[in-house]
Amino acid sequence: MRLAMSASSKSIICYSEEDTELRRGPWSIEEDDLLGNYIANHGEGRWNLLAIRAGLRRTGKSCRLRWLNYLKPDVKRGNLTSEEQLLIFELHSRWGNRWSKIAQQLPGRTDNEIKNYWRTRIQKQARYMKSETQRTTGFVEFFKALQMTRCLHKAQESSPSAMSLQDQEIHMPSNGGFHYSSFGIEATPETQITSQRGVNHLNQHEQNSDSEHNNGSSISNSESVNIQYMTQPLGCTTNQFQALDNYDFGICSYDGYNIDNSAYDMDSFNLAATVDAQNLELPVIGCQISETNSLNMESECSTRSNDELWQFMNI
């Protein structure tokens, strides 16, 4: 067996003992046509057989990948929307590097695409944030807001009928326009979120105690977040979602962001290394549910680093 690089197409051609060529590398238009036409006529499956019968000098594996990631009609091309990006962010926080599972929640997007997206854009931003961490607290609010969504998820899981957040908007601090509408969670007018005012402290020990991608919530529901279901609409009610007292806020334990260091260079998200956790006092976040059933979350204290923070959000 030997390998050679095709000069014209830069495809690697693999010669076996029988001198049957196995093409590798980029697919040509002709190959795409062959594969597409064959699947149109015969359907998917049995990829090795398909490759042979379609007259493709490719492995079944290669054919499958080409079909699923590129040729399949419902594959969506182009940049990810902001909603999709945020959804990826959220789902990754829940499931870690389960790309195929995440992709299932984004119709038309492939696991490969999401994986590439995460690897490039997210980690780039993470590196940026890490470099900024020493002089900004903006990321704290950001992660706090993400934790907020997790609170809501938890509440939804515990009482799914009463709490859903679809179509809601969570406005991140100050000048950030932050839409969580694609998170698949939905707010009802009956939803109220309250919390005692206090100061958040990061607790490294507790954070680290959360294993398995930290899927388990670190929230002590009884103490940190109370979610009540009211009988009257909350249209004009401003609910303080303040401080998430005693909340194992878990910047470091926020799923997926520091536990995947082995998979990618996720040091960027290992904020424990860059934050003086014990001395970190988090700003207060106010939580408001408007008449339009949208949940607005606002910071009650301004930060000078919003622009920096929202660079992250405005990927």
Added chain:
DNA sequence: AATTTGCCCAACCGCAGTACG
């Protein structure tokens, strides 16, 4: 203008799980 650097993304690889004879 030439070279370097970094980003993006398609494609490949290895492994684990599953189906099937």
Added chain:
DNA sequence: TCGTACTGCGGTTGGGCAAAT
């Protein structure tokens, strides 16, 4: 029950391209 082939998934690689130097 076992071995083999197939399938799917996550991780990695490398080429193309544009921006920076």
